[in-house]
Amino acid sequence: MMISEKRLASLFVAALMSLSVYAQQQSFKVVGYYNLKSATEGYRAKQLKYLTNINLWFVNPDSSGRYTQDFKGLQQFVEKAHKHHTKVLFSIGGGSKQPQYKWLLADDRRAQLIDSLMVLVMRYNLDGIDVDLEGSDIHDTYENFVVDLATALHARQKLITSAVAIYYKDQFTDKALAQYDFMNVMSYDRTCPWRPENPGPHSLYTHAVDDLNYFGVERKIPTARLTLGVPFYGYGYGPELSSPAISMGYKKIVATYKGADQVDEWKTPEGKTLYYNGLPTMRLKTKLAMAKASGIMIWEVRSDAKGRKSLLRAIHKESR
Template identity: 65%
Template structure:
């Protein structure tokens, strides 16, 4: 179960207990293992810490998990207490730029970004290796040919099924002059190795963007996992 795009009225003092009870009720109803909290931007407000700490206490008392999607671009909004309450922290190591930033074209999820993100949450925020997962993107963003051109997004599935050999690189020049940035198979392999060393594994956003057949991007990550088991 996920909590995202939330109207934060549910996090306020007079609403929080009831909201948490409703979440627990849904988890029981559908026999779910827990909840993933994906609150971003202004939704990470002054009520966030209380909401997370209180919900973690309630869920743990009922043998349920609580995880979160976090990113360095919201780093100053997360308190240490809130982060420590999670069972797993899924690091969104992508979207450093995107169609919402047409003035900042370029790669949005490099290997260097992944290294920096794991270092920040592991070393500066003291999150244990076993509680971190590294998020990898199964999509790309395209820009150009001018800054005034509308940027686009494209799933890994569409990229590799439209452009032969695109799975082996991290950028591709489209026929209309746009330059598409994404993670090819070698970069996913490299990030998976990094995650096996510095975290507990990877988180994929999202599986529906994966290709089918020999080009599916999850193959290198599962192959690496099988070697580790």
């Protein structure tokens, strides 16, 4: 039976649309920060299949430029990740202060630091470096550092990514941000235990909208170079303003309080109010990331729950 030209054209358009949807799904990044020590000592294979990228935290040199971390077992982890088509990057910096970088990023020492990072990347067949320098660790040498690091990584077809936040916005130059293949926007910690005088939700959906609007619209960064950072943890405050605040992983929250996975706040028997992201909000944030970014970033993967309460599983299902 002959197929009409009109029918052939219709099938061709349908095939193109299907390929386009498939490409969009495949390009959606799910970036998980994962502890380096945990990676070298063992891993949960089920998590790897949901992640496109793993950032191993943190690979920081000491003040003399030496790395004291134990990398034994890392090669096996990287091989397993690559079998799942998951890229693995070293993440440098972190939320805690790393004063050694002020010294190591100076003009006469920066090349040595970059060379040492490249040795590690090539030795363990990593896919790149994630730069998570924050706050006072973003020095006036930051721009030159990421320019030089990007040049070294791209020459070897490796990635350079970054963790950025709106509360450091004035410290990031346009030239520095232009070096990154993509940026993980940390849309959390609007409130935190180290500022207990300001209790409340630390990672609302509206915060995510504002953060992506700033980097995507005001800083004119294409959506393909942004991922939305989400928390797999919560903070608890109360019952008094003077009461010590607490941190708690999502896994522990939902294991302790039945039904907590369906909401974003939970009142504990001790009178504290926990603020976090439950399943409904995580689904909404995934939809937002699909529209205004190119993926989701997670801090951090080990704090996820299992089964139907898993936030990672919800992200995966929502982004298909």
